[in-house]
Structures are given as C-alpha cells and as structure tokens.
Amino acid sequence: MTAGRRRSGAGPPDGARTAAPRFGTAEASRAGASRADGDGPGRTAEPPATRPSPRPTKEQLAAAAGKLLPDVIAPGLDVLFVGINPGLWSAATGWHFARPGNRFWPALHRGGFTPRQLHPSEQDELPALGLGITNMVARATARADELSAEELVRGAEELAGKVGRYRPRWVAVVGVTAYRIGFARPKAGFGPQPEPLGGARLWVLPNPSGLNAHFTPETLGAAFGELHAAAASG
Template sequence: MTPRPTPADLEAARDAVVDDLLPDPLRLLIVGINPGLWTGATGAHFARPGNRFHPALAAAGITDRLIDPAEGYAPEDLAHLRAIGLGITNLVRRATARADELSDDELREGAARLVRTVLTHRPAAVAVAGITAYRIAFGERRARAGRQDGWPRRALEEAGAQAPVLEATPLLVVPNPSGLNAHETVASLAAAYREAADAAGMERFAPSR
C-alpha cells in the first residue's frame, strides 16, 4: 500500500499507465473507461474515495468484504480479487482527471485492445462500465445498458478468425460507478454487477457493506 496521494501526487499521475488486473483463471472482466488520477497515483483500480465500484461489489456479494483501495490494494484484498477471478481493465489506459478528456479515437482504439485482451485471457464474461463510452468505442450509437445480444460488428471484425470465441463470451454494459453518475446508487450498481457476475458463473458471497 502507498500513502494517500497528495494534490501534487494526483497532478503527477496525469497520463500514467495503470496495469490491468488479469487473474488466471479469469471469470469476470470489468472494463472501465480509463483510470482516474487517484488510480494513476496508487495503481489500484477505482481507488478514488467516493467511487461506488468496490461498495457495489461488496453489496452484490461478488467480493466477501468491502475493499478500500484509496491507499492502494492491501495484499490480502488483491489476493481475494485474484482468487475469485475478477479482472479489471480500461478502454483507455492513461489516467486523466475526467473521462471527457479522452478523444473518440482513443476509445475506438481501446475497443480493439479490449478484443485482443478477451481473446488472450478468455474471461467467462465481460462487463463494460459506461454506456456512452461503449457506444463511441464500438460504434453502437443505439446500444442500451444490460446484456447485449452479441458483440458489435466492429469487435467481430477485429477478432477475425477468432470471432466465434468472442461470440461465446457474454457481453454486458453496466453503469459507470463514478460519483458523477448521480442517478445510480450502490444498490442499482450492485444489481447490474451481480447480473454480470452471474453470467460469469461467479460465487455468491453474503452481501456486505
């Protein structure tokens, strides 16, 4: 773990590249838009205090505890995420203060990278957190949240001969857990994330807060 980042640490984290969390075996791969500065400074995904991601995982019984990564992952928490097969990546790897600092081209490039990640690591299910970013990244302007009927044409073209592998992987679009997404609650996020976890065949723990 690291000390809680200072304002100078956060500023220095701009454009930092954050490593993906890709356990083996990989059950559910959750795809954020891009890391925030707090994640860039600590290396822990969805680390900013007030982000509802980890509370939603606990409320959904996806994790067996409430993980607080504001100072980086505690070793036992990181080991738990790996043990349950929860992976985390982003469409765009560089850290910014806000997702709207990203270009459409970056998101489209991120969609291609996601396809490569899925084909390499073979998750049981994929959940993209953020409907607007998903629509831009995959060129699916009319897409709606929830389980998708299949992968977008752009993704299947990127997969090429491996398209059947992609088609066999459930794809869901779930809400972004950022506090800026004000109409979502921990409970509504938990319900969406639980649906994705069920699609991946993940264990259910007792919900915790």
C-alpha cells in the same frame, strides 16, 4: 491457474479456462471471512473497506496524468471488468477505482462477487475469485471526457485482442457512454449485449463514479447483481 497482476501487454501463461465460477463459493467465502477477521498473514482486524487511503498530494496527482495503471488480470477469469480509463487518484496510488466516493468496490460486494467489501489496495485478491480489472484506455486523466473518440475506438480494438489472449468468460464494460462510442453501438443499453467480444460474453454496467447521480448505491449494487446471476448460471 496462476492468479496475479499482469501488465496489459503481457500474454497469459499456459492454462485452461476454469470450468465454474469461483466467486460466491463456500471456499471463497471462508477465505474472505478469515481475512476480514485478521487471520491472514499481515492482516488486521480492522475491516479493509474502512482503512484510510493515502491521500495523494496535489503534486502527485498532477504527476499522475498520462501514467499507465497495470491490469489486474489472469487467464480464464470468470468476469473481466473494464473501466473507461484510470483517474489521477488511481494512477497515483496504483489501485483501480481508488478515488474516495467511487462505488465500484461496494457495488462489487453488494452484487455478490466478493464475500466482503474489499479495499482498493486489495485488488490483487480478485483473480483468486475469478475476477479482474482492465481499462478501455490505459492513460490516466483527471476526467473521462478528456479522452477522444479515437482513443476509445482504439481502446475497444485493443481490448478485443486482450480478451482473446486471456479468455475470460464474461467481459463487463463499466460505463455505457464509453461503450457506445468505442464499439460503435450508439443505442446500446445496460445489461447483456448481443455480440461477443473475443469469444467472451459481453455485458455493460453503469459507471460507478460518485458523479453518476442516476444510480444510487442500492441500484448500482442491483445492476452488478444481475451480472453476477448471469455469470453464476454459466
């Protein structure tokens, strides 16, 4: 399988779904440890999660409104994570969940999906671990509540088509409120959902935004860990 970053409108190259999860494998752990130690080309010994992110200027953030952020996606992923929509910080940097204080990347590691905590700039390493990121709504806004219900419903329909093309085993929507609106499931809760999406099993995770005071880093990591356990078991 060719792993890489593809725009959401592009169809996948020919390739079959992988037979077993790649995250948490010994090979992935060795690769992650090697990168963390600075053995890979162009790497430094500094832990990637502590690298300072470039801080967009006020003008750059304003210009990022409405921009589209390319997906990190490949055919046959184990888990495709689905954000609500890109924030201005992500649109300005080109990295998903890039705003300081967003807990997606720590939760991904705490949950067992990555051998170490990745920096947002390392998002293109995810497909090699069987993971990807997309959004329900492509356009960037300062706040998710700037999106209309119609946009979320349309985004859910487009997501179903994308899942049908790329055929991940699991789809994890990161944000229960957006899921309830987009998929017309007003009583949906966290965890596995009864209906599949485009042939993939469906899971709802808490929103990792730092504004979500209902979840601590520990409980958020535990929620990601439940998905990891389910995906690892098939």
